[in-house]
Amino acid sequence: MSGFDETLLGEADETVRVRFVVNGRKVACEVAPRETLVDCLREKLELTGTHAGCEMGACGACLIQLDGRAVHSCLIFAVQADGARIDTIEGLSESGVIADLQAEFHRRNALQCGFCTPGMLVNAEELLSLVAQPSREQIRDALSGNYCRCTGYEAIIDAIYAVAKARSGGVTT
Amino acid sequence: MKARAFSYFRAATIDQALDAHARAGDDARFIAGGQSLVPALSLRLQAPRLLIDITHIDELRGVRREGGYLRIGALTRHCEMLTEASIAESAPLLHVAAPFVAHPAIRNRGTIGGSVALADPASEFPAMTLALDAEIEIVGPSGRRRVKADDFFIDLFETALQPGELIAAIHVPLFRADQRFAFDELARRRGDYALVGCGIMATCQGSRIEDIRISFFSVGNTPTRVKGAERALIGARLDVERIAAAQRALECDLAPPEGDEVPPAMRLHLARVLLGRLLGRLGEGA
Numbered sequence: 001m002s003g004f005d006e007t008l009l010g011e012a013d014e015t016v017r018v019r020f021v022v023n024g025r026k027v028a029c030e031v032a033p034r035e036t037l038v039d040c041l042r043e044k045l046e047l048t049g050t051h052a053g054c055e056m057g058a059c060g061a062c063l064i065q066l067d068g069r070a071v072h073s074c075l076i077f078a079v080q081a082d083g084a085r086i087d088t089i090e091g092l093s094e095s096g097v098i099a100d101l102q103a104e105f106h107r108r109n110a111l112q113c114g115f116c117t118p119g120m121l122v123n124a125e126e127l128l129s130l131v132a133q134p135s136r137e138q139i140r141d142a143l144s145g146n147y148c149r150c151t152g153y154e155a156i157i158d159a160i161y162a163v164a165k166a167r168s169g170g171v172t173t
Numbered sequence: 174m175k176a177r178a179f180s181y182f183r184a185a186t187i188d189q190a191l192d193a194h195a196r197a198g199d200d201a202r203f204i205a206g207g208q209s210l211v212p213a214l215s216l217r218l219q220a221p222r223l224l225i226d227i228t229h230i231d232e233l234r235g236v237r238r239e240g241g242y243l244r245i246g247a248l249t250r251h252c253e254m255l256t257e258a259s260i261a262e263s264a265p266l267l268h269v270a271a272p273f274v275a276h277p278a279i280r281n282r283g284t285i286g287g288s289v290a291l292a293d294p295a296s297e298f299p300a301m302t303l304a305l306d307a308e309i310e311i312v313g314p315s316g317r318r319r320v321k322a323d324d325f326f327i328d329l330f331e332t333a334l335q336p337g338e339l340i341a342a343i344h345v346p347l348f349r350a351d352q353r354f355a356f357d358e359l360a361r362r363r364g365d366y367a368l369v370g371c372g373i374m375a376t377c378q379g380s381r382i383e384d385i386r387i388s389f390f391s392v393g394n395t396p397t398r399v400k401g402a403e404r405a406l407i408g409a410r411l412d413v414e415r416i417a418a419a420q421r422a423l424e425c426d427l428a429p430p431e432g433d434e435v436p437p438a439m440r441l442h443l444a445r446v447l448l449g450r451l452l453g454r455l456g457e458g459a
Contacts, residue, residue: 003184003185003186003189004182004184004189004193004196006196008182008223009196009197009222009223011180012178012179012180012222013178016181032178033178033179033180033181033224034175034177034178034179034214036211036215055174055215056174056212056215056216057208057211057212057275057279060276060278063278066281069252069281070277070278070281071281072208072278072279074211074215075207075208075211075212075282076207076211076282077176077181077207077211077224079183079226080181080204080207080226082183123278126277126278127277140363141272141363141364142277144276144362144363144364144365145275145277145278145279145364146276
């Protein structure tokens, strides 16, 4: 009835098998329980578009979609995500759902070194899925957990604002 | 910046979770959203040998009205405070506080039970359980009990939770038509920890305050009710003199710690400013 097997306690270093649906494909891999999802994605699955920055949930570079919601992949162990649907920047790029955001970031130089960009895009996509036409203030607020050390944010906010307008059928400026 | 090795167990029921904790000799931690626990593990501030994942326990989910209270399951995520209609309606103080909790992606994972169990003195929700006169439903090896928020927060990161116990739900008295509330915080950046934050729940008869609960966070080792300020307001109308009296009372109610990056006098000043603003807003709602 308990479901808990005490031998587990002696096996802290042993890997366990986890399964996800990553970017629409079923994958299985062996992970140690202490391995974070961002490390698993980057090292086991070689999806290096997700960036490991602060590794404590402050910088937002590691954002991915977990069951459709933006989360920090550094703040979840891979074992916790067993059975989940995961979409990374690679999947979002290939499917074309954020093509307009990417084009607008490019057009407005909303990146320089690009380290923060995957997280920015995941966050922007979630914002626009929840709020069709956010104000600049709302965009700024939504990005409060994403650090960019190059651009000063203005171009990023411009890009997201423009895409929101375009998606709502407005004219981009 | 990597956690020490641990074993992982995903519990399907509360009994499984409690049993696993007991058999690990209490060298175990429950993990829900993990938005504070994972960094603590990565920084090796904590290094349990077993992590018990409680996020798949259905009994800890769901929001429903029950005997004059809104029962908010421990696994209710911060983002659900913004979208769940019954919370907006029956526990609006939590609804208005939620956007101030960290950042959107953190709110997608973090849970109310985890936030209250951690009892970070700078967190919004623990302090709001005090303002709301909420009760914490706890399950553990010795059964199930309910503890009033007033008796739950003991000291820095110390609560009434005993080893091996976990929070099942938060019970919030249903919001009534004769009540008013206000919430705000002062922070250097949006999403950053508050320099000072405050939530107020008042019961009014016309413009007279029948009862009021004022709870501050980021002012000391625990979320803190300011009972002197509350006493200065109960039975009175919210006029300029009363608000000033409540602000003066904070001097005795609060003792912000020394040796912090924010000097105690500054924190106290900010608390006075914030209380003045919130009581002003509460009065305008008259």
